Structures are given as C-alpha cells and as structure tokens.
Amino acid sequence: MAEGHSADNMTLTLKVWRQKNRNTEGRFVTYTLGGVSPDMSFLEMVDILNTQLIERNEEPIAFDHDCREGICGSCAMYINGRPHGPKQVTACQLHMRSFNDGDTITIEPWRAAAFPIIKDLSVDRSAFDRIVAAGGYISINTGNAQDANSTPVPKEAADEAFMAAACIGCGACVAACKNASAMLFVSAKISQLALLPQGQAERRIRAEKMVAQMDEEGFGACSNTGACSAECPKGISMTNIARMNREYYGAKLKSTNV
Amino acid sequence: MATSPKLDAKVPDGALETKWTKYRSTVPLVNPANKRNLEILVVGTGLAGASAASTLAELGYKVKAFCYQDSPRRAHSIAAQGGINAAKNYQNDGDSVYRLFYDTIKGGDYRAREGNVYRLAEVSGSIIDQCVAQGVPFAREYGGLLSNRSFGGTQVQRTFYAAGQTGQQLLLGAYSSLQRQISLGNVQMYTRHEMQDVVVVDGKCRGLIVRNLVTGELERHFGHAVLLCSGGYGNIFYLSTNALGSNVTAAWKAHKKGAFFSNPCYTQIHPTCIPVSGDHQSKLTLMSESLRNDGRIWVPKKQGDDRNANDIAEAERDYYLERRYPAFGNLVPRDIASRAAKERCDAGYGVGKSKMAVYLDYADAILRYGKGEANKNGLHNPSEAQIHDLGIAVVKEKYGNLFDMYQQITGENPYDVPMRIYPAVHYTMGGLWVDYNLMTNVPGLYALGEANFSDHGANRLGASALMQGLADGYFVIPYTIGSYLAGEIRNKALPTDHEAFVQAEKTARERIEKLIAIQGTQTVGSFHKRLGKIMWDKCGMARNAEGLNEAIQEIRALRDEFWTDVRVTGDADELNIELEKAGRVADFLELGELMCIDALNREESCGGHFREEHQTEEGEALRDDENFAYVAAWEHQGEKGWNLHKEELVFENIKIAQRSYK
Ligand SMILES: Cc1cc2nc3c(=O)[nH]c(=O)nc-3n(C[C@H](O)[C@H](O)[C@H](O)COP(=O)(O)OP(=O)(O)OC[C@H]3O[C@@H](n4cnc5c(N)ncnc54)[C@H](O)[C@@H]3O)c2cc1C
Numbered sequence: 001m002a003e004g005h006s007a008d009n010m011t012l013t014l015k016v017w018r019q020k021n022r023n024t025e026g027r028f029v030t031y032t033l034g035g036v037s038p039d040m041s042f043l044e045m046v047d048i049l050n051t052q053l054i055e056r057n058e059e060p061i062a063f064d065h066d067c068r069e070g071i072c073g074s075c076a077m078y079i080n081g082r083p084h085g086p087k088q089v090t091a092c093q094l095h096m097r098s099f100n101d102g103d104t105i106t107i108e109p110w111r112a113a114a115f116p117i118i119k120d121l122s123v124d125r126s127a128f129d130r131i132v133a134a135g136g137y138i139s140i141n142t143g144n145a146q147d148a149n150s151t152p153v154p155k156e157a158a159d160e161a162f163m164a165a166a167c168i169g170c171g172a173c174v175a176a177c178k179n180a181s182a183m184l185f186v187s188a189k190i191s192q193l194a195l196l197p198q199g200q201a202e203r204r205i206r207a208e209k210m211v212a213q214m215d216e217e218g219f220g221a222c223s224n225t226g227a228c229s230a231e232c233p234k235g236i237s238m239t240n241i242a243r244m245n246r247e248y249y250g251a252k253l254k255s256t257n258v
Numbered sequence: 259m260a261t262s263p264k265l266d267a268k269v270p271d272g273a274l275e276t277k278w279t280k281y282r283s284t285v286p287l288v289n290p291a292n293k294r295n296l297e298i299l300v301v302g303t304g305l306a307g308a309s310a311a312s313t314l315a316e317l318g319y320k321v322k323a324f325c326y327q328d329s330p331r332r333a334h335s336i337a338a339q340g341g342i343n344a345a346k347n348y349q350n351d352g353d354s355v356y357r358l359f360y361d362t363i364k365g366g367d368y369r370a371r372e373g374n375v376y377r378l379a380e381v382s383g384s385i386i387d388q389c390v391a392q393g394v395p396f397a398r399e400y401g402g403l404l405s406n407r408s409f410g411g412t413q414v415q416r417t418f419y420a421a422g423q424t425g426q427q428l429l430l431g432a433y434s435s436l437q438r439q440i441s442l443g444n445v446q447m448y449t450r451h452e453m454q455d456v457v458v459v460d461g462k463c464r465g466l467i468v469r470n471l472v473t474g475e476l477e478r479h480f481g482h483a484v485l486l487c488s489g490g491y492g493n494i495f496y497l498s499t500n501a502l503g504s505n506v507t508a509a510w511k512a513h514k515k516g517a518f519f520s521n522p523c524y525t526q527i528h529p530t531c532i533p534v535s536g537d538h539q540s541k542l543t544l545m546s547e548s549l550r551n552d553g554r555i556w557v558p559k560k561q562g563d564d565r566n567a568n569d570i571a572e573a574e575r576d577y578y579l580e581r582r583y584p585a586f587g588n589l590v591p592r593d594i595a596s597r598a599a600k601e602r603c604d605a606g607y608g609v610g611k612s613k614m615a616v617y618l619d620y621a622d623a624i625l626r627y628g629k630g631e632a633n634k635n636g637l638h639n640p641s642e643a644q645i646h647d648l649g650i651a652v653v654k655e656k657y658g659n660l661f662d663m664y665q666q667i668t669g670e671n672p673y674d675v676p677m678r679i680y681p682a683v684h685y686t687m688g689g690l691w692v693d694y695n696l697m698t699n700v701p702g703l704y705a706l707g708e709a710n711f712s713d714h715g716a717n718r719l720g721a722s723a724l725m726q727g728l729a730d731g732y733f734v735i736p737y738t739i740g741s742y743l744a745g746e747i748r749n750k751a752l753p754t755d756h757e758a759f760v761q762a763e764k765t766a767r768e769r770i771e772k773l774i775a776i777q778g779t780q781t782v783g784s785f786h787k788r789l790g791k792i793m794w795d796k797c798g799m800a801r802n803a804e805g806l807n808e809a810i811q812e813i814r815a816l817r818d819e820f821w822t823d824v825r826v827t828g829d830a831d832e833l834n835i836e837l838e839k840a841g842r843v844a845d846f847l848e849l850g851e852l853m854c855i856d857a858l859n860r861e862e863s864c865g866g867h868f869r870e871e872h873q874t875e876e877g878e879a880l881r882d883d884e885n886f887a888y889v890a891a892w893e894h895q896g897e898k899g900w901n902l903h904k905e906e907l908v909f910e911n912i913k914i915a916q917r918s919y920k
Pocket residue numbers: 301302303304305306307324325326327330333334335336337338339340341342424425451452453454487488489490499500501504505507508544684685706707708709720721722723724725727
C-alpha cells in the first residue's frame with residue numbers, strides 16, 4: 001500500500017481516554033479496530049468500535065455529537081494531539097481517508113480547567129454559555145424592531161460580521177491553546193456585534209462584561225501564538241482578537257463598570 | 259364529512275385578513291403581577307423553543323427550559339442551510355402576504371388550515387425585523403440592503419439567508435436572547451436534560467418528569483403550562499438529515515397521555531442529499547435546496563450508462579425535471595423532485611456506484627456566471643479558461659461551504675464533476691395536533707415548531723420551517739398563551755409530591771430499569787437500523803396497502819424482539835449514551851406503527867404521502883378531496899391501538915385545485 005493512500009479495509013490501533021466520571025481518574029485504553037473504510041467519518045469509526053464494545057459487554061465510549069455535519073459544535077475530540085485531528089474540519093467531518101492502514105490514533109477529551117471532564121471524551125463547556133449570558137447579545141425585546149431594511153449595513157461589514165458569527169462554539173480554540181485561553185471564542189462574538197450598527201449601543205459594556213466572565217471561568221491568558229485560529233474548524237480569524245483588545249481597552253479607558 | 263367534536267380548531271371568525279388582528283386585540287391579557295407567578299416549562303431550545311422561552315420571559319412569566327444537548331445553541335435548527343421566507347416584497351417582484359399564504363397552502367397540497375397559514379404569512383416580515391435587530395448577519399447587497407434568493411415551489415424571491423448557514427445564524431440570535439433572559443434570572447436553563455413524561459392532573463397538563471443526563475436523576479417540575487418544542491421525528495428512518503439525537507420522545511409521551519398525533523405519515527423526503535456510501539453510514543447530509551437555483555439535474559438518456567458524467571454529451575442527457583415540468587423546471591417542490599429522481603433510478607437510469615443517484619450539474623451555471631463577470635469587468639474576448647475561473651469564483655461565493663462539504667464527504671471535486679444526489683428523509687410535517695392557539699387537545703399543553711402538525715399540510719416548502727418555528731415562538735405563543743393562562747391566575751403551583759408526579763416518575767423509573775434489566779444480545783443501534791429499513795422500504799417515498807400491512811406486522815414483531823433482546827450497557831445513575839438511545843428507539847418503534855396505519859388510512863396521494871394505488875396516468879400524485887380533505891388526528895388508546903378523529907379542512911379563500919407545476 002503506497003503511503004498517503006488508505007486501504008479499503010484498514011486496521012487501526014486506537015488509544016482512547018476512558019474516565020468514568022469527574023471524580024475518578026482516567027487512563028488510556030488501547031483497542032484494535034479492523035474493517036475501517038476510508039469513506040467512514042471519524043465518528044462512524046468510533047461508532048463501530050462502540051458496537052464491538054457493547055457486543056463484548058463493555059461500556060461504549062461516551063462522546064458528544066449531534067448534527068454530524070460540522071455545525072452544531074457538539075463533537076470535541078483531541079485526535080493525535082490536535083483538536084478535531086489533522087484537517088481543519090470538525091471530528092464529525094473528518095473522514096478516515098485522512099488516515100492509513102496500521103496507524104495508531106490517540107483520542108482524548110478537550111483538556112482545560114474551565115472544561116471539566118464529565119465522562120470519557122465528554123466535557124462540560126457550559127462556561128461558554130455563561131460568557132454569552134454575560135453580554136453576548138443585543139438587548140432587544142421581541143416586537144421592538146424597526147423594519148429590517150431601515151438601517152443599511154455595508155456589505156463588507158455584514159460579511160465580516162458573518163465570518164465572526166460562523167463560530168460553532170466547539171471549544172477547539174481553547175483545546176489548542178497552551179494557556180487554554182478562550183480569547184478566540186469571546187472575540188468572535190464581540191467582533192460580530194461591534195461590526196454591526198445594531199450592536200453599537202452596548203459595545204463597550206459588552207466587551208467588559210464578557211471579558212470579566214471569561215476571566216472568572218478560569219480560562220488562561222492569550223499570548224498570541226495563533227494556535228487557536230490555526231486549529232479552528234471554521235477558520236475564525238485572529239483579527240477578531242485584535243479587534244476585541246481594541247474594544248476592551250477602549251471601554252476600560254472610559255468606564256469602571258465591571 | 260363532519261369534524262369530530264373533540265377537535266375544535268378555534269380559528270377566529272371573520273375575514274381571513276382580519277382574524278389575527280382581531281384576535282390579538284380581544285385575547286384575554288394577564289397582568290404583569292400575575293405573570294410573575296405563572297410558570298411555563300419549555301421543552302426544547304431550537305428556534306421554536308428558544309424564541310418562545312425568551313419572549314415569554316421578557317413578558318414576565320417564570321420560565322424553565324430544557325434541552326438534551328450541552329447547550330441550547332446546539333439544537334438541530336443550527337443545521338438549517340438554505341434560508342427563511344418572509345413576505346417583505348423587498349425585490350418588488352409581486353410578493354405579498356396573500357401570495358406567501360397561497361404558495362404555502364398549494365405547496366402543502368391543500369392539506370393545511372387556512373387560518374393558521376395566513377397568520378404565518380402575516381407575521382413573517384416581523385421575524386426578519388427581529389432577527390436583524392438581534393444582529394443576525396443576513397446576506398446583503400452592495401447598497402447595504404438585504405439580499406433574497408428563490409426556493410422551490412415559488413416564483414418570487416422571498417428567501418432571506420446567511421450564506422449556507424441560515425439556521426445557525428437565526429438560532430444564535432434566538433440563543434443570545436435566551437442567554438440574556440437567563441442572565442436576568444427570568445429563565446432557568448436545564449441543559450443535558452431529557453423529558454421523560456408529562457404530568458396530567460384533572461385533565462390539565464401540570465408538569466414534567468425529566469432525566470438529568472449526567473447524573474441519571476429523575477426530576478419533577480411543575481408548570482402552569484408546558485410547551486413542547488422538541489422538533490421532528492425524521493430519525494425514525496435511521497438515516498436522515500436530522501441530528502442524531504433528534505427524537506419523538508417528548509411528543510410521543512404527550513401523545514400517550516392524551517394529546518392527539520396528527521398526520522404522522524406526512525414525511526418530507528428532500529431531493530438533494532449526498533447518496534448513501536455504505537453500511538457504516540450514520541446520517542445523510544443535505545445539500546441545500548438553494549443549489550437547485552443554479553444547478554441542473556439530469557441522468558443519462560441510456561439505461562445503465564457507466565461513462566463518466568463529463569464524457570456524456572449534452573444530447574445524451576435527460577434533464578428530466580425541465581422536461582416534465584417546464585414552468586418550474588429544477589425548482590419544483592421537494593416531493594415532486596424526489597419522486598422524479600426515484601422514478602429515474604428505479605427505471606435503471608441512476609448513476610454512480612450504487613446507481614441510486616442523479617447528477618446535479620453546475621457546469622452551465624459556471625459558464626453563465628463567468629460570462630456575466632467577464633462582461634462586468636470589460637473583458638471582451640475572454641478565453642474559455644478565464645470564463646471558467648470567473649464563474650467558479652461566483653459559485654464559490656454563493657455556495658462555497660456546500661461544495662466544500664460535498665468534497666469532504668465524497669472525496670470528489672464538485673467544481674469539476676457534477677455532484678451526485680439522492681433523496682433523503684428530512685422533515686416531518688406530521689406532529690401533535692394543535693388548535694389556532696398552538697394548544698394540543700390537552701389543556702395547558704402546547705406544541706410549537708416542527709413538533710406540531712399545523713402549517714405545512716402534506717408537504718413543506720423550502721425555507722418555511724425556520725419561518726414557522728420563529729413565528730410560533732416570537733409572535734404567536736406570546737399572545738395565544740394568555741387565553742389559557744388568564745384562567746390560571748388563581749391556581750397556585752402544585753407541590754411536586756402530588757400523586758400524579760409520584761406516579762409519572764415511578765413509571766419513568768420502571769421503564770429505565772426494565773431497559774437495563776433485559777441484558778439481551780442485540781445493540782440498540784441494530785434495532786434502529788432495522789426499523790429504519792422497514793420504514794424506508796414500505797412507508798417511504800412510495801407506499802402501497804400491501805407493503806404497509808406488512809410493515810405493521812414487522813414493526814410489531816421488531817418491538818417485541820426489542821423488549822426481550824436489547825442490550826443496554828451501563829447503569830441508570832450516570833451518563834449513559836446507550837440508555838438514552840434505547841429510550842428514543844423504543845418510542846420510534848411505537849410511532850412507526852402509527853405512521854403506517856395513517857398511511858394506510860389515507861387512500862389518496864398528497865404531498866409527501868404517495869400511495870401507488872392513487873396516481874394519474876403520468877405518475878403524478880392523485881388527491882381525493884371529496885374524501886380526504888381532513889386532518890387525521892389519532893387518539894392513543896393503550897393496548898387497543900388508535901382511534902381516528904377528523905378535522906375537516908375548509909377552504910374559503912383558496913380554490914382547491916389539482917396542483918400543477920408544469
Ligand atoms: C439539514 C437540514 C437543513 C434544513 N434547512 C432548512 C432551511 O434552509 N430552511 C428551513 O426553513 N428549514 C430547514 N430545515 C428544517 C428546520 O431546520 C427544522 O424544521 C427546524 O429548525 C426545527 O426547529 P424546532 O425548534 O422545531 O426544533 P429543533 O431545532 O429540532 O429543536 C429541538 C429541541 O428540542 C430538544 N429536545 C428534543 N427532544 C427532547 C426531549 N425528549 N427532552 C428535552 N429536550 C428535547 C432538543 O434538545 C432541541 O433543543 C432544515 C432541516 C435540516 C435537517
């Protein structure tokens with residue numbers, strides 16, 4: 001079999017992190033899995049392993065997943081030392097044709113103090129929800145809106161806001177960062193809303209509150225290595241972090257709100 | 259045919275255009291002080307649930323919301339690609355509330371309620387206003403105004419979109435409103451919680467039993483009203499475009515507690531999905547319908563033609579939709595496009611390894627856009643390569659993420675070779691029966707979004723589900739719930755040690771224990787797969803009496819086998835993914851039977867329900883308005899099966915006609 005080509009029927013060695021719950025210690029368990037087709041997605045490969053485990057009366061590997069098309073942000077696996085594995089796509093969109101027969105693949109959960117492990121590969125990412133709750137919105141009650149076309153938004157601004165808003169909240173940025181910083185996630189939301197005319201009224205307070213909550217959750221500091229953006233399955237750009245820093249320091253200069 | 263006395267749709271009297279306005283100004287109100295004492299439970303935080311929960315909280319009600327994912331932002335609504343309709347007429351192309359209403363009724367093959375659909379069209383514009391105000395980054399033109407595209411089954415451009423990620427952007431908008439209400443303390447959010455049962459006391463819905471999926475603990479929650487916003491049940495087919503966790507459990511448990519289930523057989527099979535590649539497959543991926551705007555669908559004219567697509571000359575291709583339906587061409591409604599693909603493949607013209615696929619070709623679009631760009635840029639004698647590159651750039655901007663997804667999954671480059679597509683289960687028009695207030699026949703129990711049956715008749719038009727979910731949550735339920743809760747202000751919260759709660763929790767616990775105790779030999783997934791195959795073969799794109807009767811027998815046998823031989827590993831008091839799946843599959847095994855019974859009962863073809871016995875000579879669906887212009891509402895009767903109630907559909911404003919897209 002030539003290198004770089006996956007056989008139609010691969011056999012893999014899988015080293016998987018198993019941990020019963022938050023309070024017990026975890027460890028790697030090694031499994032051998034045959035019959036893997038290059039057309040399978042990574043999660044379908046894990047499905048097959050799980051079926052075999054159940055047939056052997058062992059507990060299947062717990063992992064989060066739902067849409068399986070790269071948009072819900074549920075799936076979160078650290079594959080061979082990289083969040084979501086070797087391609088810039090989510091684990092559910094990663095296909096086994098990216099691997100070779102005989103490969104050893106290490107699968108771990110996201111590692112970050114702010115994302116405690118629930119079981120096996122499943123972690124608690126509710127810190128992200130709390131950061132959004134702190135200010136990641138425009139305060140508008142239903143029914144108050146004016147006609148949608150009454151405020152034109154330059155196409156460039158709308159497109160850029162969209163690109164920031166494309167974040168799926170999976171947490172790969174945190175997992176990729178040696179400091180487990182959440183700057184890319186937080187900055188994407190702050191950018192999106194700062195770029196739009198609708199987001200102006202709360203621009204400063206939003207940046208302050210979201211950053212304060214981020215710190216409170218125990219995410220690390222940003223040292224600008226760019227690993228987050230490089231590993232982001234949605235290609236969220238580092239310019240968001242620069243923009244967020246501007247927003248935040250701009251806000252701090254003028255206020256003592258938070 | 260007379261409507262069953264058990265089904266009062268409560269559509270207000272008066273002219274169609276005035277019903278909702280009049281209703282809103284006469285519906286009983288609840289004063290703010292009382293709202294603070296009224297508790298509302300919302301199951302599901304997709305578009306319908308998140309918009310309802312946040313809006314009701316803004317109004318002052320005490321809200322608790324539940325979802326099975328780890329965050330409300332991950333509800334299946336996030337996956338919607340193509341867009342959301344609204345009758346804004348920003349394109350000045352003749353759109354109006356009436357036209358959206360008309361298209362939706364016609365698209366639904368005249369099996370939806372006029373009053374509800376008109377209201378949907380009326381509030382559609384406000385949805386776009388609300389979303390833009392929340393910061394939803396819809397696509398825009400260079401002048402800064404909102405951009406629109408067209409979708410199947412319509413001849414105007416009324417679809418708003420955010421690249422191929424419209425559902426994501428709308429849900430994140432609703433989610434941000436929800437998070438705001440959570441931070442204000444007006445909504446209590448329970449993630450990783452799954453509803454197990456509804457609690458009914460003296461005929462009224464009074465609360466829920468939910469399972470904390472992390473600890474396994476069963477919890478009791480009281481509510482003056484309960485809203486089920488739990489999505490659709492397409493996953494009964496095992497392979498579908500739905501998220502893997504999508505389920506019928508919430509709706510089904512309500513059904514077994516008395517809520518009628520309507521039109522379960524109306525299933526939408528979407529024409530443009532990536533074909534099945536093998537037995538390992540866990541889900542099917544949709545290629546947005548917006549691709550039919552520019553793509554052309556074809557198969558070879560010769561049966562069993564094994565040549566590569568690019569080697570088949572123009573004259574040897576059959577653009578069968580353009581041939582059969584010249585007026586709408588590739589933009590016919592979904593049910594028609596899907597059946598036409600199946601017809602070609604069944605007749606031996608299918609392509610690809612499995613021969614169960616047709617081509618969706620962008621070569622013409624690339625050429626057309628390329629020439630347009632060359633003109634715009636003043637290139638007078640562009641080379642073919644230049645035109646090609648310019649065209650590709652345009653297609654990339656419009657559909658890039660979809661093309662990338664196709665390449666990721668199939669390993670083929672869709673810019674060079676036509677995509678292969680085949681229909682897949684996508685959406686379920688059936689659901690819990692609701693009246694004009696979105697209340698089921700169980701007082702205090704509501705159903706919103708895909709979980710109800712109300713607005714799409716027998717076939718949903720593209721970009722209408724997002725519209726309906728948000729209409730229900732932002733603009734309908736906040737008014738209609740008042741008509742019930744105004745009568746509840748004297749009723750204090752029921753203590754959850756009430757006998758009804760104790761009993762419901764006990765039933766839920768016993769079922770979980772039973773599932774774990776079976777310790778059989780077969781996995782939950784294997785049962786789900788087998789059920790899916792029965793449904794797809796016998797209650798899928800085409801159905802007949804013989805197949806449906808067989809399916810009913812097979813499903814019953816499979817259900818018995820499940821309850822004696824399923825293997826659920828692990829325990830009840832922990833995160834247990836097999837147990838979660840088992841509970842959902844057990845409910846699908848009951849629903850499947852009802853879907854077949856409903857399909858058997860409906861001796862006509864309409865929308866997504868195609869009975870082979872009822873077709874025209876050209877193979878088009880043949881409706882029977884004389885005998886079947888009704889909503890089927892099924893009452894669960896325990897071991898005895900189901901009892902059918904009919905709600906007659908009266909068309910006062912639209913002339914019911916043979917649906918034609920020719
Ligand atoms: C791939 C795809 C693309 C689509 N594209 C479009 C499009 O372009 N335009 C369009 O109009 N429509 C589209 N649709 C349809 C549309 O997305 C859905 O119909 C709609 O989003 C459903 O919204 P919902 O709020 O009713 O339910 P969902 O978004 O499915 O949400 C269901 C909620 O209920 C919760 N839930 C379910 N069961 C339980 C339980 N037992 N206990 C607790 N919580 C529970 C879930 O956690 C979730 O929060 C698409 C659908 C698919 C599959």
